[in-house]
Amino acid sequence: MADSTNPTVYEIFESMEQGPAAATSTPTAQAWLDHHSRSLGFFMDGKFILPADRRSLSLTDSKGGVVCSTVCAEDADVSQCASSAAAGWKSWSSLSCSQRAKALLRLVGVLGLHGQCVSELCALCEASCSPTALVRLLQYYSSWAQLRDTLIPGWTPVGVVVVVSSDDCSLYSLMLKVLPALAMGNSVIVVPGRSAAPPTLLLAQLFTGAGLPAGALNILTGSDVTLGAKVSRNPDVRLIAYCGNKQDGLALCKASAGMGVPVSVSSCVGATCPFIIFESADIDSAVDEVIQIAFKKKEVHWVLCVQESVSDSVVARLKLRMANIKSVPLSSDADRVLVDAAVQEALQQGATLVQPCGVSPGARYPPTVLCGAAPSSPYVVTPPPGPLLPLLMFRSNTEAVLLGNHSPHGHAASIWTEDLTLALETAKSLSVGSVWVNSSSVSDPCFPVSGHKDSGTGTDGGQEGLYQFLRPSFSSPLPRPSPVSLEYSKFGTEAAQVVIPDSTDGASIPQSYPQFVGGKACKSVSGCSVAVQAPGGDSVLAFCPDGGRKDVRNAVEAAIKVQPGWMKKSPSARAQSLYSLAKGLESRRKEVSASVGAQLGVPAEEADREVELSVGRLNVWAAYCDKVQGGSPPMTQSGAALSFPEPLGVVGIVLPDNAPLLSMVTVLGAAIATGNAVVMVPSQRFPLPALAFVQVLQSSDLPAGLVNIITGNRDQLTVALANHSVIKAIWYWGSAQGCQYLQHTCTSPLKTLRLSWQQDGEGRGAAPDWAQPHPSLMEDLWRNAVQWKSVWIPTA
Structure with missing residues (x-):
């Protein structure tokens, strides 16, 4: 029964606010952390290792509480991990395709037993990934493990693969690299970011318990992504696959230069993505989707591009939908300074604000739409970490494409229109890897997606994403060069x-x-x-x-x-x-x-x-x-998908x-x-x-x-x-x-x-x-x- 503090269902539908959120509880994850004394080490050779006298880093939750600590690897740990991965590759790659597929499929049952612990630990560490998404990844890549020699003849696994992620990367993005590498017969050394480290260690334990050979999957934690470059000095390492923000990816590229190891970069965090609303769109549905994705803590930033003829209607609906949304917590006071500076710059350039409530002091800020933003403004090109949504206007379809391609990133875009021809023409013209029509943030491992522009150099998903973990069978690996002191x-x-x-x-x-x-x-x-x-x-x-x-x-x-x-x-x-x-x-x-x-x-x-x-x-x-001109990947949900190669x-x-x-x-x-x-x-x-x-x-x-x-x-x-x-x-x-x-x-x-x-x-x-x-x-x-x-x- 509703009382004076909780609104009725009718009142929620009238105001269209989110309603009270259920309190989160993580007893299973807390018990797993307590079992490890809340101090997590490495995972090598099929077991946990917690060396003494190592520097440690604390992981905190959204409220500032300490979740656990992880240790930082030193040179001896790196050497031991590389040796474990080299031995694991020999045993894992010697198995038949069918045996590798069965091992990966057994993980689906293991996740069914321990999915609650994985889900709670991801929520606790803010490394978003649901057990359902992991099950889908395992089912998809286990089938590719079965069919590798049948559908991809003439290719062989590269060997030891190092998968690196930044601190703000989700567990899903990390596993989108790890599982295809394992499915193709490689062994993997994971250097996870701080937030993804605990759930990655839990998954490594579950994987080994399901029958993965010791050393096939190893976890090494450290202070930053350059640890991946240290691991790659081992002559058995043949590939570095990175996912996360652009800054850490570039640091990894520079740190690994000269080692003779290719680096595949997927800058999936911090990208600026256009959300394009044409006059032919269902405006109410488009605004609903904007409210759902724009102000929550996500891996990407959105820029709202609205056709001029419907801009007033869109702004009016945004004001109505945002009326009762509360302020969003920021990560730190430093982020608040960046947000304030971006808002002041927008006001000086003539932008107007749409805010649901007044601005309060502290590390919180209300969701804000910056109407009339300039496309070249820094807060549009590289937005600060806060609930800011720049709104740009365009007149024609050509202008919409120009605004969508203005960003240096090429991660994804969302197009809203009831005109299918317009949607496909716009999707073809946008320089991005993923395009969602009348939807957003749809993901599935059968999608082949490449990072365009500064969003990366690799391809993830689909058969096309498997080739980064394979090499032609006729070629044999050469002895790797050593980095030289190069000016x-x-x-x-x-x-x-x-x-x-x-x-x-x-x-x-x-x-x-x-x-x-x-x-x-x-x-x-x-x-x-x-x-x-x-x-x-x-x-x-x-x-x-x-x-x-x-x-x-x-x-x-x-x-x-x-x-x-x-x-x-x-x-x-x-x-x-x-x-x-x-x-x-x-x-x-x-x-x-x-x-x-x-x-x-x-x-x-x-x-x-x-x-x-x-x-x-x-x-x-x-x-x-x-x-060879692409195709239509099979979808797990209603809809049609198209994938095609571009120059x-x-x-x-x-x-x-x-x-x-x-x-x-x-x-x-x-x-x-x-x-x-x-x-x-x-x-x-x-x-x-x-x-x-x-x-x-x-x-x-x-x-x-x-x-x-x-x-x-x-x-x-x-x-x-x-x-x-x-x-x-x-x-x-x-x-x-x-x-x-x-x-x-x-x-x-x-x-x-x-x-x-x-x-x-x-x-x-x-x-x-x-x-x-x-x-x-x-x-x-x-x-x-x-x-x-x-x-x-x-x-x-």
Whole structure:
């Protein structure tokens, strides 16, 4: 019965406030923590380890009470954990796919028994993840463990995977990395953030009890994410997978630079996501969803974008719905200072406030809508940690897309409209990984989602998300390089090689080749040239342009102009262009073969063989164009889902030394077949085959600027590519120092990297045998050239 303090059901429906919340109780989680004396250590080799004399960190709840303490790992702990993971990988990967699937499925029953403890511990530590969501993850990835060799032939697990999360990352985001890595046969070392550490340790205990071999899953706690880089120094570690906020992800990339370990980053915390309401939307439903998601403590920040014709209606409904919402607690007084500063800045810029109640002192603040915010304001681009919702207005669909893409993040977007055509056109144009139509925050492991822009470089979910934990079976891991003391500001600044005339006989002057920028054969901006040595290095074979930063700038400007149009071409149209390019190479076979033979000093038959293989490789990529185009993932709830690959944009490619023509057309075909534009740097030692290919490009029907070839010093051009903000990805074959420089530098903005270091001066190393058309090689290149987007459309 209602009394004077509790409203009736009728009153709640009239005011549409949330109603009294039930008091939370966590007796099972408290008992588990008490069993461990509220001091949690590590989990290695299938058991808990609590070493003495270790520094500890306290975890507090939302009210400031101490939940437990976790210890910080030292070098001895890191070494012990890496050894445990290496042994665990041998036992776990030796099991059959069926045996691994059964082990993961047994966890579903274990979670049914202990789901209450997991749920309570997640609530206590504010590491959101329901047992139901974990069960769904286990069911999905156990089936992939069963089908790995059937549906993903030609691939094998990478080995030991380090999964790292930031302090503010949820347990669900963490397990979205851990479970697929285990399902593919890898062993995992988890370095969880502070809030996710206790439930992760509990899950490791449950996993081992369900039959996971000792050492297959290990937990190591520390003070920050750079502990993951310390673990990765072990030679058995082959991949770092990170999820969390962008700042910690960049710190991890820099700390692990030079270790020869790829880093997959998913910046799922702190991203700014657009919530777009068109005039054709159900306004009441859209406003209800805004109230549900905008002011609660979530991993992302929302920016409300409303069509101008319905802005007054939206604001009026927001005022009505927010009338009885109470102030929201902030994490600290420092957050309150940031919120106050953002509100004052908005008022100075002419924004108006919608608040349900007055502002009170302390670490609390009322939910606030900042109407009339400017898109470029700092509190819109990088909002403070508080219940602030900027409201931007737009007139047309084009303006809506511009506002949605204004953020440096590309995590997700929510679109509200009853016009399905408008929804799909907008979803296609937004540079984000997930799009929810008339809904928000829908997640399922069958969705393949890539981080766009600064939201990451990896893909999670679906079959596409499994490949980061696999490598082609034909390739074998190389010994990893060790980080060197590299002065990053001086990398690539060495003086160019001096060219001195050595003959007065005009007939013997070597030929000078042009480079290819913006569809034109041209000299470098500097006007300088470098000498190309003949085989054996005893004479000058030719001269090629000495390209630099300005040449890269011109090439990127040309590429960015043409890439959107090339991306919108139909797959069959792109295929015809590639077929035409292959015919052009075939028609100039004699000239290109001569350049290959002269450059490499090989017999004419061998040079002609490489040209023949190159023609065939272009035909293969032409056939690829319209064969792999995404699909419709099966949904566990009512609705329809679409997933499709999108091009990265402008890709910088630093080519290997071996097979200079065949390697070039192989990676070139992968990039442009998927809709990208490229800026290529040929091998510094063997550039002539690429320059001979310029004549083929000139006679092709590829748009001018789609393919650019710049010759010169490899390190200098690598620096220029790394520091250009428009380039979205870099594929690099070169020195270990170059790989280290790129990992350290390509963080602002974040670039997708595909790095392979060459072991010796002959060009041997991580580059594959380009002459062998392994299906997994082609698929690996194709997947490196795309990013995935998922769109969910509810039907009920």
